Amino acid sequence: MTEYADFRGFLDFLEKKDKLLRVQTEVDTRFEIAAGIRKVSDTDGPALLYENIKNHPGWRVAAGVFATRKLLALALEVPEEQMLEHYEQLEKKFLPTKEVASGPVQEVVLSGEEVDLSRVPIVVHSELDPGAYVTIGVQFAKDPETGLGNLGIHRMFVLGKNRLTVWAPPDHHLGRLIAKAEDQGQGLPIATIIGADPRIVIASQVKVPLGVDEMEIAGGMKGAPIEMVPCKSIPVSAPADAEMVIEGVTLPGERVPDGPFAEYTGCYSAAKDAAVLEVTAITMRKNPIYHTCLTGLPVTENHVLIELPNLVRVRQEVQKTIPEVYDICVTPGGTFRHHVVVSIRKRHEEEARNVILALLATGIGIKLVTVVDDDIDVTDPLEVEWALSTRMQPDRDIIIIPRLTCSTLDPSVPVARTTAGWGIDATKPMGDQKRFEKVRVPGVDQIDYL
């Protein structure tokens, strides 16, 4: 049985666990809420519920809800150490959604002239962001060809009272659906869910092929079908218990500059052409909680949310090469994406090189692969560096592959969607274990006076 039923139920659950801080001090949506998220991200702090938002009476803003692994573990309802194994099972469970006639998300309906995004406390996050962004809206849309649903998180820049960008390039499914609708000369109806059940947020990040409806994975994670109400102005449904839904349709062929925006790389991405969404209705609860999140220098909640899907994907990839992959770390300094450390139990001398090539070939943003033996803790930078210092010769053990197609916002790449990749084999040669034996002092475990 699950301990919470929806987004605000999760906030109550966090409060019971002493992991939610209510902030009564008045805050401005410009920087002040994001500053709070930055602080809890850096101090392993609680989630935040701002209850007094300047110029937005009646609203509350939840922030930093996934800022730390501890918070994510609470959302998944397992101890932190079991999170990966648990998540890997959850990824494979599916429960179809259930249509219902009404729900709290439609207690208030704003349509036509009433639509005004300036009434919503949308947050300005980082210093050089050009304005307010919806950063953790979960977009639910249907494939115009197949009718199958799709979930993802795509940031939206507020352009005016009823206009937003949607940053969804075609290598993400939503971008593909927008392009497919445009091929038919049409806009794509999109429901953006804000204050979604955490399982919907987590499921939106699962790496599954186009055509697999992640809302069904959210149901599997919850252990109950996600209940969906028909939207008021578009032919899509949305979760009945969300805090709010922005209903809208993309304007076919329209693109506007979006950015620079503080990205997961910890740098600002250049302004890019993004699709435009015309808001057709906003539906919400009577006393809605707006939800925002921070992306920026690692570690932010963006990183926390992508760590598990990336680990699963990397493990599957390595397992194709070596069944006995021992451990994997997508490193925090490597943005949980650019640097992967893998430990293996070598059975052939050059296996590490196959692992390096397999991972660089995935195209999911991996730029550096470090392979170590199974006596090295992949999550400990000191141990990994020690392996590099003592088990690796650069002229023999480094592989550099120029010009790979790669989805990354790495500001160092010379051409968009292209990167060089490199790998380091820091495993010891197989026949020569003695020279590499770790020095140990006998009896440390028996010491009882420290």
Ligand SMILES: Cc1cc2nc3c(=O)[nH]c(=O)nc-3n(C[C@H](O)[C@H](O)[C@H](O)COP(=O)(O)O)c2cc1C
């Ligand atoms: C907080 C957060 C913000 C994100 N923002 C964006 C974004 O603005 N644009 C984008 O294309 N992907 C963004 N992503 C990544 C996508 O949501 C993610 O890759 C998702 O799995 C895509 O769904 P799909 O597999 O159906 O394409 C974000 C992820 C998180 C956790």
Ligand SMILES: [Mn+2]
């Ligand atoms: Mn998808």
